[in-house]
Amino acid sequence: MEVNTMFGDELSHYLKPGDTVWVHDYHLIPLGQCLRRHGHDQTMGIFLHTPFPAAEVLIALPTHRELVQALAAYDLIGFQTENDKRAFADYIRHEARGSVTKDGRVTAFGRKFRIGVFPIGINPEQFEGPVANPKQMRWARDLKERSGDGSWLIGVDRLDYSKGISQRFAAYERMLERYPAYRGWVTYFQITPPSRGEVLEYKQIRQELEAQAGHINGRFADMDWVPLNYINKSYSRDRLALFYRACGVGLVTPLRDGMNLVAKEYVASQNPSDPGVLVLSRFAGAARELTDALIVNPYDVNSVADAIAQGIEMPLDERRRRWQSMMKVIRKNDLNRWRETYLAALAACGAERSAA
Incomplete structure (x- = not known):
């Protein structure tokens, strides 16, 4: 006050x-x-x-x-x-x-x-533009080729309990348990810039997530594969757009969120001919608009694990249909x-x- x-x-x-x-x-x-x-x-x-x-x-x-x-x-x-x-x-x-x-x-x-x-909303052209740049597209292709035939997942959230990152890590671990064929083939990138580092609770959640990521990697990693890349740094909007495009599944699973624009950014960055799949919390405001995402309860570890697997395996025709539906909403309800x-x-x- x-x-x-x-x-x-x-x-x-x-x-x-x-x-x-x-x-x-x-x-x-x-x-x-x-x-x-x-x-x-x-x-x-x-x-x-x-x-x-x-x-x-x-x-x-x-x-x-x-x-x-x-x-x-x-x-x-x-x-x-x-x-x-x-x-x-x-x-x-x-x-x-x-x-x-x-x-x-x-x-x-x-x-x-x-x-x-x-x-x-967002300005979708700000995320469509970088991925249409020939130089940037080459960078994205090179990035993607490093994974060979594997599939990439991405989550982008500031460090906050409300974003449900811990529950998401647990769901990814459960997916690797339930779908052993994905081990060595699916890689998850979690980009989480630090926030409010001077606040004790935020220091604690960072320590908890680092420990959780270490546990998952220690349990499943191999000499040539790290299952979870937990990254505590910021990236420019243009670079994020390229990361989004390179990843076949976007994970946006907050425990509660007013809207969550990352969901819209991920969709807007996709390749129209080969789009990725959005896994979205029902407790994000974006779920009211992006109804063709895979809507999940972030507290239900098993259902999120299954949704990730569903996104990885989703046929191209269904991915295109879902993406087109969501992009129509994003373009209509822009910033x-x-x-x-x-x-x-x-x-x-x-x-x-x-x-x-």
Whole structure:
């Protein structure tokens, strides 16, 4: 709250009548309330990139009412999925004793505002471009040839418990147990740049994953094969696009995620004539759009292991059909549409409030 107050104090000096304020994510939830207290009546919206918790989970926080009341300072609250919007509406009805109409008009905490769903997208051409560059394509082919006839899997996540990397490692180990023919043939690359290294919990998860990767490699590796390459470094977007394209199965299995754009990046990077397969957690917002991925429960190690095997063995015709379906969604709901749709809805809220 202190940081938001400082931010609001500073931003107040720059705001002019007629300005529109668009705030992003939970870290800055109180900012709108701080600006209202400074007397600012501008149109303000917030977009929550992360999932909104169910009411019965949220009320466990001692300050849950203050948090949601702070959200009521905005004219428009944007969510990634209908589930998030529904969870917020449930809280308003049952805890705040407010009202929510079918079209997202909310009355609560002495204010009227709106809620809506705006699933965030990517610019697919930013991932299609690098893999179409002849020089980059040669690099990708050389990279792929190193695996011979083998198959590659890839996961790209920042270091965080919510990404389900530990459960994914366990599923990969289970797959090697259940499908011994894949030993020496399937290689998994997990790219996990460190984050929040000064926080004890993040140091612990890094140590746990390193130990888990070491266990898998110690159990299954051979002189000419390392089953799991666990990489703690960042790569450029262009280089990631090439990695995505070289890997036949993309693993995106968070325990909970607002959207998870890696899923869309992986699909957008694929070769249309020989695309890879996306294995996607049902608890990622992207699963609401990319329904032709192999949807899994990340807590179910056996089902994830089987989905990986299914992705490896999937016939080309089915891979193409699934990829085409997902790319149609990605191109339609790209980043530009997300921005334009949200800002149009926010402008409508401002016009409605001015006319009242």
